Amino acid sequence: MALVLQQILNGLSVSSILLLIALGLAITFGLMKVINMAHGELIMIGAYTAYVVQGLFTSYLPESVFDYYFVIAIPASFLVAALFGLVLEMTMIRYLYGRPLDSLLATWGVGMILQQLARSIFGAPNVAVVSPSWLNGGLAIMPGLVLTYKRLFIIGLVIVCLLCMFLYIYRSAAGRRMRAVMQNRDMAASLGISTRKVDAATFAIGAGIGGIAGCALSLMGPIGPALGTYYIVDAFMVVVLGGVGKLLGTVLGALGMGLANTLFESLTDASIGKVFVFIAVIAFLQWRPTGFVSLRTRALDTSD
Amino acid sequence: MKRKNRKWIVLLIVGLMIAVTGCGGSTGTPASGGNQTTGGGSSNGGTNTSGSEAGSGSEESGEIKVGILHSLSGTMAISEVSVHDAELMAIEEINAAGGVLGKKLVPVIEDGASEPAVFAEKARKLIQQDGVATVFGGWTSASRKAMLPVFEELNGLLWYPVQYEGLEASPNIFYTGATTNQQIVPSVTWLLENRGTKFFLLGSDYVFPRTANMIIKAQLEAEGGEVVGEEYTALGHTDYSTVISKIIAAGPDVIYNTLNGDSNVAFFKQLKDAGITADDITVLSVSVAEEEIRGIGADVLEGHLAAWNYYQTTETPENETFVANYKAKYGDNRVTADPIEAGYIAVYLWAAAVEKAGTTDVDAVKEAAKGLEFTGPGGKVTIDGDNQHIYKTVRIGQVQPDGQFLELWNSGEPVKPDPYLETYDWAAGLSGG
Numbered sequence: 126m127a128l129v130l131q132q133i134l135n136g137l138s139v140s141s142i143l144l145l146i147a148l149g150l151a152i153t154f155g156l157m158k159v160i161n162m163a164h165g166e167l168i169m170i171g172a173y174t175a176y177v178v179q180g181l182f183t184s185y186l187p188e189s190v191f192d193y194y195f196v197i198a199i200p201a202s203f204l205v206a207a208l209f210g211l212v213l214e215m216t217m218i219r220y221l222y223g224r225p226l227d228s229l230l231a232t233w234g235v236g237m238i239l240q241q242l243a244r245s246i247f248g249a250p251n252v253a254v255v256s257p258s259w260l261n262g263g264l265a266i267m268p269g270l271v272l273t274y275k276r277l278f279i280i281g282l283v284i285v286c287l288l289c290m291f292l293y294i295y296r297s298a299a300g301r302r303m304r305a306v307m308q309n310r311d312m313a314a315s316l317g318i319s320t321r322k323v324d325a326a327t328f329a330i331g332a333g334i335g336g337i338a339g340c341a342l343s344l345m346g347p348i349g350p351a352l353g354t355y356y357i358v359d360a361f362m363v364v365v366l367g368g369v370g371k372l373l374g375t376v377l378g379a380l381g382m383g384l385a386n387t388l389f390e391s392l393t394d395a396s397i398g399k400v401f402v403f404i405a406v407i408a409f410l411q412w413r414p415t416g417f418v419s420l421r422t423r424a425l426d427t428s429d
Numbered sequence: 430m431k432r433k434n435r436k437w438i439v440l441l442i443v444g445l446m447i448a449v450t451g452c453g454g455s456t457g458t459p460a461s462g463g464n465q466t467t468g469g470g471s472s473n474g475g476t477n478t479s480g481s482e483a484g485s486g487s488e489e490s491g492e493i494k495v496g497i498l499h500s501l502s503g504t505m506a507i508s509e510v511s512v513h514d515a516e517l518m519a520i521e522e523i524n525a526a527g528g529v530l531g532k533k534l535v536p537v538i539e540d541g542a543s544e545p546a547v548f549a550e551k552a553r554k555l556i557q558q559d560g561v562a563t564v565f566g567g568w569t570s571a572s573r574k575a576m577l578p579v580f581e582e583l584n585g586l587l588w589y590p591v592q593y594e595g596l597e598a599s600p601n602i603f604y605t606g607a608t609t610n611q612q613i614v615p616s617v618t619w620l621l622e623n624r625g626t627k628f629f630l631l632g633s634d635y636v637f638p639r640t641a642n643m644i645i646k647a648q649l650e651a652e653g654g655e656v657v658g659e660e661y662t663a664l665g666h667t668d669y670s671t672v673i674s675k676i677i678a679a680g681p682d683v684i685y686n687t688l689n690g691d692s693n694v695a696f697f698k699q700l701k702d703a704g705i706t707a708d709d710i711t712v713l714s715v716s717v718a719e720e721e722i723r724g725i726g727a728d729v730l731e732g733h734l735a736a737w738n739y740y741q742t743t744e745t746p747e748n749e750t751f752v753a754n755y756k757a758k759y760g761d762n763r764v765t766a767d768p769i770e771a772g773y774i775a776v777y778l779w780a781a782a783v784e785k786a787g788t789t790d791v792d793a794v795k796e797a798a799k800g801l802e803f804t805g806p807g808g809k810v811t812i813d814g815d816n817q818h819i820y821k822t823v824r825i826g827q828v829q830p831d832g833q834f835l836e837l838w839n840s841g842e843p844v845k846p847d848p849y850l851e852t853y854d855w856a857a858g859l860s861g862g
Contacts, residue, residue, distance in 0.1 A: 128678055135670040142668065249506045251694060251724025263704055273702040276670075346667040347694035347724065355665045355691070390671040395662040396634045398671075 138276040140383025145338040147363035151375040152331030160229040165353020166239035171202035171339025192257040202340035203333040210332020243350040251349040368416030377417040496555035498566030503543025512772040519776035545575035552576045556585040562789035590772035595848040598816040605771040608848040616736035625682020632687035634661035651855035667695040686714040707732025718766035727832035737767040738821040739807030740834040748806035774805035818846030
């Protein structure tokens with residue numbers, strides 16, 4: 126019984142991680158239709174930012190405030206990754222809108238450049254981030270059933286990110302402009318919206334959220350130059366499964382993938398489980414090619 | 430029309446992503462377990478026909494060229510650069526002491542780029558074009574397996590410095606890392622005596638962990654242990670929540686960890702978060718050395734065990750000098766580890782063999798190397814003439830809060846290498862592969 130409950134909790138936790146890595150992509154790929162293969166590297170940038178912030182705290186600040194470095198690291202990784210995203214958009218992506226194949230190859234190349242950059246700056250070996258002490262340990266609900274604080278924290282972080290994104294996209298003027306541009310670029314432009322600015326801002330936000338994901342993942346996994354490659358496939362899968370272009374779809378996609386992952390893994394083993402998940406995703410997409418939630422607008426069919 | 434286009438794009442993405450993860454997987458094993466395939470096991474007496482003089486190309490001049498062939502780029506650079514550094518340091522030391530046969534050693538450095546095919550190509554280039562007397566290099570078993578036919582065909586000489594899965598003894602390779610009976614087998618025996626009989630086997634899903642676990646299972650059966658669970662995860666797997674649930678449900682005394690690379694970081698972090706410490710369940714790893722501890726975090730690993738032949742803390746006078754020199758040359762923050770030491774002593778062993786033979790001719794050096802002794806940082810080693818492995822002392826260490834190991838046990842004397850596990854009754858039938 127405890128095992129079943131534990132697996133459900135594990136499933137939710139995996140879902141929250143998947144959602145966090147896919148959220149940024151839901152914007153750059155989902156809304157903007159840029160096949161951003163460098164998304165994994167933006168996650169990596171976020172993780173390294175956490176490492177740098179930690180380093181600054183240990184060098185310049187008294188030990189008593191060390192535990193709070195993570196509070197600074199989250200916005201810092203958002204900003205750094207967003208900055209990279211902004212530069213990327215302005216120097217490259219901008220010229221590739223509506224050319225998905227070109228953007229696919231170009232961003233893949235950018236990803237490799239960023240990986241090598243990380244290798245040159247931080248060295249090839251992994252670096253360690255010490256988790257703040259308030260995130261160590263877990264909540265023992267009953268014997269054999271533990272919810273670790275880090276996983277709880279990530280679930281909370283994802284909810285906050287989702288909420289912020291929802292408010293931004295659906296409740297702010299900037300978000301309204303963004304939706305207008307994504308749905309019908311020409312119409313939006315003729316109504317006086319600067320599509321250039323909106324594109325740049327949107328891409329930067331997507332990149333920044335990738336950075337937050339990297340920061341959070343530094344609690345759970347390795348921090349090395351190749352970090353992004355471990356997550357990029359899952360991120361794309363979640364967005365495609367959920368339905369390109371809808372936030373709600375991404376949430377459902379992450380939930381579906383996360384629960385299926387842990388279910389199959391506990392029934393078989395990690396490798397076979399993954400195979401079953403892939404099969405399930407393929408089968409599902411055969412049945413519903415547009416994913417869980419599909420966006421019906423006339424604009425989308427002609428926009429690319 | 431539009432729809433069709435989109436389908437192709439999706440297909441292309443999926444293909445590309447598989448390619449990306451494929452690359453990450455096959456080459457991305459950035460940890461100390463240099464070890465893959467068990468296939469074939471090239472036996473003694475291969476074809477050593479052509480070009481035995483290729484090795485002595487530059488002997489007339491006052492220099493002897495030696496090849497250094499490690500991955501200086503790509504994912505394996507993580508581990509191999511340190512070994513490359515240690516080998517260069519050994520060459521420098523030998524030159525400072527007068528060289529070999531009165532001649533200076535000149536390293537010819539090539540980059541294997543984490544690709545087995547590149548290793549094979551560069552090995553050929555080093556032997557044929559540069560005429561090097563010997564090559565020090567390789568890390569993953571995939572790279573060794575790729576270079577092996579080249580060295581056998583051209584009758585070259587390779588010194589391979591990493592622990593591996595055994596079941597191989599090429600006449601053209603000297604193995605200065607541990608084989609299974611110098612690392613895995615004694616550590617299992619030690620665990621059975623000191624930690625408990627219920628084993629959980631956890632490994633990355635490729636040939637080395639599966640081969641190692643096959644050996645461990647046979648040994649446990651013979652020595653009264655029990656396997657309560659066995660799990661494999663893909664290279665680069667990062668979520669261990671389900672595996673940890675299974676471990677808790679199985680209730681083992683010991684987790685025998687053959688995970689390789691970044692997965693170790695995720696596994697240990699999440700194990701600690703689940704509230705399992707080394708006091709509850711001991712994890713013994715064979716791919717976590719000083720270098721990896723820095724990337725995982727000593728606080729996470731504290732109290733867990735590893736099995737190697739050398740630690741930075743190994744107490745020998747030779748090691749004190751070695752560590753001091755290494756840090757002086759490459760920086761105070763660098764650490765030494767088992768494969769680094771194995772690469773370092775490889776250079777000295779070869780130099781001693783050449784001195785003894787009086788020539789760099791491969792066959793003469795091989796003959797002279799038989800039974801050769803050398804006292805390295807990890808203690809005395811002896812080359813076994815039969816299989817060209819070396820006698821090594823087995824050591825089990827415990828991770829301390831400072832990221833270094835405390836030695837809990839050692840085999841007392843160097844253990845004779847037995848790559849085919851011929852002296853173990855329970856291993857009969859394992860080496861068929």
